[in-house]
Amino acid sequence: MKEEVFLIEECVDDERVDKYLFRSLKTLSRSYIQKLIEESNVLVNDKTIKSKYKIKKGDLIKVYIKETTEIEVKAENVYLDILYEDDDIIIVNKEQGMVVHPASGNHDGTLVNALVNHSSNLSKVNGSERPGIVHRIDKDTSGVLVIAKNDDSHCILADQFKAHTIKREYYALVEGVLKNDVGTIDTIIGRNPKQKIKFAVVEEGKRAITHYEVLERYENNTLVRCNLETGRTHQIRVHMAHIGHPLVGDPVYGYKKQRFKLKGQMLHAKSLGFIHPTKNQYVKFESNLPEYFIKMVTRLKKSCK
Template sequence: MEVNRIEIEEELAGTRLDRVITMNRPEISRTQIQQWIKDGNILVNDQAVKPNYRVRENDCIVIDEPEPEELNIIAEDLNLEIIYEDQDVLIVNKPRGMVVHPAKAHASGTLVNGLMYHCKDLSGINGVLRPGIVHRTDKDTSGLLMVAKNDIAHVSLVDQLVEKSVKRVYLALVHGHIPHNNGTIDAPIGRDEIDRQKMTVTERGKDAVTHFKIVERFKDYTLVECELETGRTHQIRVHMEYIGHPLVGDPKYGLKNTIPFGGQVLHAGTLGFTHPRTNEYVEFTVEPPEDFQTLLNEVRNSVDK
């Protein structure tokens, strides 16, 4: 293990422990740091504390950094659609039906399996199961994801997500007729206390903001463009259901009487961010997959429009 010591000076007194360590070790994500604190790898004055502990002047922080685990992910040729790639970042167009990272239920066929085959230089900040993964989308959501190829790029991209400067625009087909042309949904999202597999709008949740505008209207459906200001789990799905317009095909938050699509009709079409090396803004856009567009044409050409 690599051991690091941090002595707290007066100007840092009152700062959260995880924030202090992030300031000293910017190449490590705050999520990873919080896990190390919980695992007892980070002690304050030889005592275990919580991540939200407020440091005091002259506190001695000791970090026993665990040895990185060897990646044990099967590299698979999944014919990933790489939209852009350089020495720092990779932009991939994830197909609908593909899980982002491995788990017990799906150890293969994930985006990470494909990334491990495509390139060996991925950041290790998120551990052995999620190398390079900066953010994720649900299994049945298609579209753009950014991947970090080194830890410096990873920190930069995560910081931009925290600062809400990443542009993420989705296309969604929802139930019902939305009368106004645009709007903002500002409603906190947290875990549903009854069904722990679901998220819900709750006062105890985290801030969540979704901006939307109408792209096309049909009799029973509306095609909307949703731009994320925050990135909570299932945010668009939860927010659209909250205002009475759940996503078509959504098995978790949608209507029982819906178009059979095999999952929510949701596509991450535009992704923009500041490049971690050049500091220039870059933006990428991809059209929805063929099945998404076929469904839209069917709805568009329906006599019920």
């Protein structure tokens, strides 16, 4: 990720930050700059801002731009766990460790490579490198994803994600024993000003709401069900760490010294519910807990006896 830094040394009369960056970064469109701001990739004085922010003398602006190169997506015979498919959507149960789409350092073996091999009908809204991809989950998070097979379906689904009407349920195994049976975490999440690859609870950013319910308590851990009211990057991982109960195995937000040798955070996207793009009916898709998750929970149950 490339960083551009600007120090405002002169007074600028009521100039918006997106307009200023459009003048300064001549190779980027204003709409792309606004997208960077929306995704918390623009910080002013180490805080996230909105496009309408008026810059002032002394402001330090940091812009993080993903360095992209055109990647040829090759069809690969990679196993796909397809839960459902019709003319408009594919519901996939992604395994832990699989990257959703090709990017720097991950060109092969991704979900997209498998999808291209499986179907020639995928939406083109997100370009040739992310055909069909409406939303993502982290590499080491397993679970349910919806794929769009045409542009109309993609746009309808994207609008539902934007309106936060998609129902998303996750199972998470966290460190420590939660006292309350249910709870809601309502904060602002934005780019971590000290570590740009991380997100954090900050003063300025986007509102993030996670509802959780305790399913089982163990000696030193808790199994919780999380329902997302919003869908920010790393939301559950950031929120659970924020309340002092990071996800077991989380290499970014978890404990520095992990008690278990795991491949990544214990987080599974259990179900996904939405209005079908053409049938106009509410549909819900669920996946079973994967083997890695069951083994860990079984191990913790035995330790309680």
